[in-house]
Amino acid sequence: MGLMIKKPDHVAGSAVPAIIIGLFVAFGGVLFGYDTGTIGGILAMPYWRDTFSTGYLNKEDGKLDVTSSQSSEIVSLLSAGTFFGALAAAPMADLLGRRLGMIASTVVFTVGVILQTAATAIPLFVAGRFFAGFGVGLISAIIPLYQSETAPKWIRGAVVGCYQLAITIGLLIAAIVDNATKDRYDTGSYRIPIAVQFAWAIILVVGMLILPETPRFFIKEGKNEQAARSLSRLRRLDMDHPALVEELAEIQANHEYEVSLGKSTYIDCFKGSIGKRLATGCLLQALQQLTGVNFIFYYGTSFFKNSGISNGFIVTVITNVVNVCSTFPGLYLVEKWGRRPLLLFGAIGMFVCQMIIASVGTALPGSQVANKVLIAFVCVYIFFFASSWGPVAWVVTGELFPLKSRAKCLSMTTASNWLLNWAIAYSTPYMVNSGPGNANLQAKVFFVWGGFCLICAFFVWALIYETKGLSLEQVDELYGKCSKAWQSKGFRPTISFAEVQEVRGSVAGQGRHMSLADIEADVGRKRSVAGQGGYMGEKEKDYEV
Secondary structure, X not given: OOOOOOOOOOOOOOOHHHHHHHHHHOOHHHHHHHHHHHHHHXXXXXXXXXXXXXXXXXXXXXXXXXXXXXXXXXXXXXXXXHHHHHHHHHHHHHHHOHHHHHHHHHHHHHHHHHHHHXXXXXXXHHHHHHHHHHHHHHHHHHHHHHHHHHOOOOOHHHHHHHHHHHHHHHHHHHHHHHHHHOXXXXXXXXXXXXXXXXXXXXXXXXXXXXXXXXXXXXXXXXXXHHHHHHHHHHHOOOOOOHHHHHHHHHHHHHHHHHHHHOOOOOOHHHOHHHHHXXXXXXXXXXXXXXXXXXXXXXXXXHHHHHOOOOOHHHXXXXXXXXXXXXXXXXXXXXXHOOHHHHHHHHHHHHHHHHHHHHHHHHHOOOOHHHHHHHHHHHHHHHHHHHOOHHHHHHHHHHHOOOHHHHHHHHHHHHHHHHHHHHHHHHHHHHHHOOOOOOOOOHHHHHHHHHHHHHHHHHHHHHHOOOOOOOOHHHHHHHHHHOOOHHHHHHOOOOOOHHHHHHHHHHOOOOHHHOOHHHHHHHHHHHHHHHOOOOOHHHOOOOOOO
């Protein structure tokens, strides 16, 4: 195994169109990252504080400010909107399609930006935050769905992981713009950072008008010819090329197999193998938030200032630069190392950093040494997060589910991310700040995040399956045959779903109730009679999907 990620020699066609399309769609993450990242700086701007304050004086500096409850409302309303938006993403993506769903989501987001830009008081501002959040929630569920359904399996992890890279770039741009306008004492101090988001929306909508719909969505809708055209465009192969015909047949056979097992209602998503995968995905996304990363990006500027660091804005820019740069190793390692090892590596590294930050900050509050340690280990912590749990949580959830329920399940896993995002955004001021009714934890809050990072490590070992190098259809076979996550690394696909459908159709009255193991045994007997060695997907051949 070399150091570079290369297309396997026996894979036909070109992966360039699918990779470019996947990378462009990831641009939607800039909306996500920028919108969540800009609010921390805006809350600390003198003009915004004076304009939106209802008379409360901040005890730290004696100046007008919003209260902890108002700060919680302003920050958390976006997360509340994203929660409902993520849940609404499934019916939208299944009704309109993945491509038109993203366009509609961006329109909703733009309405929220308009309201925030026009606001001069808290009520309109939080209304804008909610609608912008609703749009971001829709986008955040549909983008990994689109990427997973279009990317080739050998590079899918890196392509989907680029969504997290785009989020980090959005966070960095937000920190830079906030830093550039913070000293203005006019409406431009907060309206410029908010209005910049119109540019991201225009770029995404124009691009999505050009890009194709996913072939798997067309298969789900029974539009096989359009699916073939879409896949032909993605793989740069003729529609009658054997590799394209085989890949399309496998997608179709897998979908028919899943549909034959039962319906795809929301209730069905909680049953059997799909229910197990849904629980895994929801817990993974929830724990991603409970690592505490958004504490840094939502409240970092205010926290660093209250800790005695003179320029909290600059430190926030530094942490965002680290966040962007550290995502690149994750995009490489997710394909070279795999999903499970990378998530374990990140969880353990984050746990160590959190314990150091909490211990030093508690033992030496306000000292210069403690401040330097805090900044240094926050940066190291962000490296561990950005190279592991940041991108890989999106990669894994994008791979878990069968086509018939993929949109519904992905919307629920994304909603769980936003639900915890909201809970953290709402509770953090009460946990960290001083004053009546607040816990005044300050640096001790990192003990809480560190404890959850330790839980993350046990969760990965027990429940995360290794899906590196598998097609989305082969992930179904993995869950059908492998009952324990820690045994998944040795899994190799041995049967295609085209063969599954052939066996089920040939066994009158019994095929519907046969397990994958029974069907595999039947296929093995037929192969031995025919003189075949094994599943063609695992043999050297002239083409492969």
